Amino acid sequence: MLQQVNGQSSGSDAHGRESLREDLQAFLGGEAPLHQLDDLTKVNPVTLETVLRCLQARYTADTFYTRAGCTLVALNPFKPIPQLYSPEVMQEYHTAPQPQKLKPHIFTVGEQTYRNVKSLIEPVNQSIVVSGESGAGKTWTSRCLMKFYAVVAASPTSWESHKIAERIEQRILNSNPVMEAFGNACTLRNNNSSRFGKFIQLQLNRAQQMTGAAVQTYLLEKTRVACQASSERNFHIFYQICKGASADERLQWHLAEGAAFSWLPNPERTLEEDCFEVTREAMLHLGIDAPTQNNIFQCVASGL
């Protein structure tokens, strides 16, 4: 405990600081390389410096997940690492006798939560909280979890039920591009920033197979439609429509070719999120047919 005596540190405090410094040096210069510490509870002494140094060492070694007791710390690699999320890796974590003994991964959390549902006689809801600052990777992580459950929680036996499961999985995954088209925008911190919070429910039957999903959204940043910070953009859907509508649709939606819209700043920036076809396709899989889509896009275009 820190103590101040007349503005001076007491002797025991100075001694405490000295011993902390020694512990710190011993830890940082210790034999075990920092990047091998896969659980932050093993960091000793626990200070901001030791924790950050450990995470930095792991990041440099391309290791992006670290446990902190029962919490998982995910670092954003800011580069694609497909081999980290392959179906084979999903299966490895799903079939491991003790997934917590494998390297820390978002699939460990996914699998443990899944097993918690399975192991209980009466099913009990499980929740995973994904939190972090803008651009930390929350949307990415939620997508990974949904993909994981779409694989592990869909193993029906008959051909007919396999087809149903495929449809449910596909629908669940297709909800992402649709939600992102209408609720995400390019900000200074993240090209694909979610401008709303979401509570995603994945529903399982008693055989732990996925039977559906529900998404509740909250706190959508509606003001962005009319007002954006400089260098930021409006919601992706507006740019998707302007860039992806056919000549007929432009005519129908009153979108003149090359017209400039004051509510659409930075239209010259083209992002991978500007893919109208992906949104349309996903809407179709979700059961929103072409005429309904047309009505929706007409409403969106009329806002410009």
Ligand SMILES: Nc1ncnc2c1ncn2[C@@H]1O[C@H](COP(=O)(O)OP(=O)(O)OP(=O)(O)O)[C@@H](O)[C@H]1O
């Ligand atoms: N594990 C990962 N592997 C590869 N790229 C990643 C990973 N996590 C995040 N990213 C990259 O970082 C970007 C930002 O991540 P994401 O959109 O998930 O952040 P966020 O926390 O949801 O931000 P916001 O709160 O602004 O919505 C992603 O578009 C993606 O390019």
